[in-house]
Amino acid sequence: MKDVSVGICGLGTVGGGTFNVLTRNAALIAGRAGCNIRITRVASRRNRDDIDLGGVAFSTEIFDVVNDPAVDVVVELIGGYDTARELVLTAIANGKHVVTANKALIAVHGNEIFAAAEKAGVVVAYEAGVAGGIPVMKAIREGLAGNRIDWIAGIINGTGNYILTEMRAGRAFADVLKEAQDLGYAEADPTFDVEGIDAAHKLTILASAGFGVPLQFEKAFTEGISSITPYDIAHAEQLGYRIKHLGIARRRDEGIELRVHPTLVPQSHLIAQVDGVLNAVLVDGDAVGQTMYYGPGAGDEATASAVIADIVDVARIVASGSSLRVPHLGFAPDALEKLDVLSMEDIQSAYYLRITALDRPGVLAKIASILSEHGINIESIMQKESEVQDGRIPVIILTHTVQERQVNRAIAELEALADTDGPVVRIRAENFN
């Protein structure tokens, strides 16, 4: 059996998990891969006392790994943008395959990196970058290869999903965030997770592989969950919906929608039942219909599971000397379509609107009339006398699908009414049909 040599850059959470699982399951993995996958080098700024490297060469200089002629596969687990980019491009220039868990790197520099890899005839694999241990990139790039994928919607940030799940018990965002930080689910600076940037990185990658378009992270729309209230969560539930922080990508003739935002989803849909730190990605293909992929989106060994699946794929290429490649984005580079990302004004969605109205006769008629003038049809409406406070009453409206531009215009008019008070709360909704 041939040996394939792997060098690991970065010995943090995922690096440690990858080292441990590769070591623990070495015989089993060799039985699957048809070759011995040997870790021959590990480099990291800091070594770890809790991991027994068992004689594997360790260095604090990560470029030692990519410059070692004996290394076949470089595993980039240092995270970040600039150094990671340089490391990966150097590995490619040195003719090495790369496996990475770095979603930010792929979302932002992926087009450049994939082009370099294709020129050099090497593979840059990134399953672990999207939804942790869930093999969803393989599903989209290979398992659904016969389909025109029409849309993808995912719970792809565990921190945000944990917070929204806990808020269903009536707790405030800030309160649950603090708890998540104490539990280690959320960072001290939670922006990346709760404002949707991390999810947008993953969604960008999902959309490109799903639709066959270049990576366009800079055009992704992000809206976080920090302004979601237990009040809106409870009222969405009364309407039969649950609020999830979704990444949604949809292919339309005019371009693609690429957006991360809180979203009402029907309670009866399986994705509404995905709670806590778990992830799930729903994919709609023209032949298969809806499929969903569920599991842990983070964690040392869960992410390592995806890293190792990529290592096995690449090791088979190394061991067989094969020229067989699954294209990086699932489509041959010249088959990628230059579809633009649509502006948010051009997306189509249903909407949950909460309008604070003065409790006087005729207001509802005015509201309905404004919506109607903008071509917005009402799916359901909820207004409860018991909720009158200081002469004001919340009017909650769920609309049918409409263009966001129309909703923006209607909201501006609603807010300008003398019969309403303060801003209209707007949360997008999806029915997945």
Added chain:
Amino acid sequence: MKDVSVGICGLGTVGGGTFNVLTRNAALIAGRAGCNIRITRVASRRNRDDIDLGGVAFSTEIFDVVNDPAVDVVVELIGGYDTARELVLTAIANGKHVVTANKALIAVHGNEIFAAAEKAGVVVAYEAGVAGGIPVMKAIREGLAGNRIDWIAGIINGTGNYILTEMRAGRAFADVLKEAQDLGYAEADPTFDVEGIDAAHKLTILASAGFGVPLQFEKAFTEGISSITPYDIAHAEQLGYRIKHLGIARRRDEGIELRVHPTLVPQSHLIAQVDGVLNAVLVDGDAVGQTMYYGPGAGDEATASAVIADIVDVARIVASGSSLRVPHLGFAPDALEKLDVLSMEDIQSAYYLRITALDRPGVLAKIASILSEHGINIESIMQKESEVQDGRIPVIILTHTVQERQVNRAIAELEALADTDGPVVRIRAENFN
């Protein structure tokens, strides 16, 4: 771009779907595969008026396809055992790759077929055989390659799941079955589906690829859903459980469990929420933890989606002339472990027991004492005075996990008690932890 020639045997539901999707999405699929996948031959006992073959050679003799030197990939969609086996073995002998949706063929003749294919250097791909359009075989064989897979549990028969879903409304099995037959969800002879044979075919394949063991369909245990009553469904719900018809495979040191039977699963688990004709497969790996794969388990284009994913994989091999192979069961043939299937007496499970007791003092103590003597711990117990009828009262017990042998012995003693009436109803339960 190279051409890869595909011959389709069988133009029924899946054959027609495959032809239509391959034709409709030809450009997109070529962009993914990096080669033109051309259907050059179709053979079927009967031609179909509703499909425009657009000049593709049609024949009523399926062996024309496997004997055509121009065909690179044979797609076997005729179903059944003997002719399909002969067709596939002939294709292999002629040096052709094979794609099949035939779970029965793989479960029963897979060891022989894979050995022949490995000797000939060709691939027999069978994603469509398990859970229809859900790319779960790819997930297990490749996406989870770093894991020791510990267990797999799946809703892998849509007919059975539809029936159990409808029965939650209090309807009887026979009533719902008739409706399912009228809707076309169930065959006139429903045995294959409702008695678990179809699910056992799929489970056999899942277990072999998950654990790396030869296919052993003949040792799979099957128990159908025809004796499940709305009464037990309702009482399971009161205990916080839902009854699903699951295929369960578990790897133990002594052997593997391979069993299809009605199973109580916690309502809070995502798999309990999979309703109607849909399928879902839950896989537990030592690194990743639990992941789940959900979608349509049948249907013309959904199944075609999996068939075409396999065709694309194989087409890349043909076009590149590569020797790279993912082993048929995910493990190199010499890495397969000869683990036996355990007898049902040796499996471990929790149990739902319904005992019809005479409504007199001391009976509960006797029941508890028998369970205790056999090392069976009680998780919960339910007995309602309101359910007394003709001096008899149902006692419902949910046990902790125990060996089935112990439960068999306890049931024999319970049924022998003068204080009980008739057989004890026993339904296995899983907590997935």
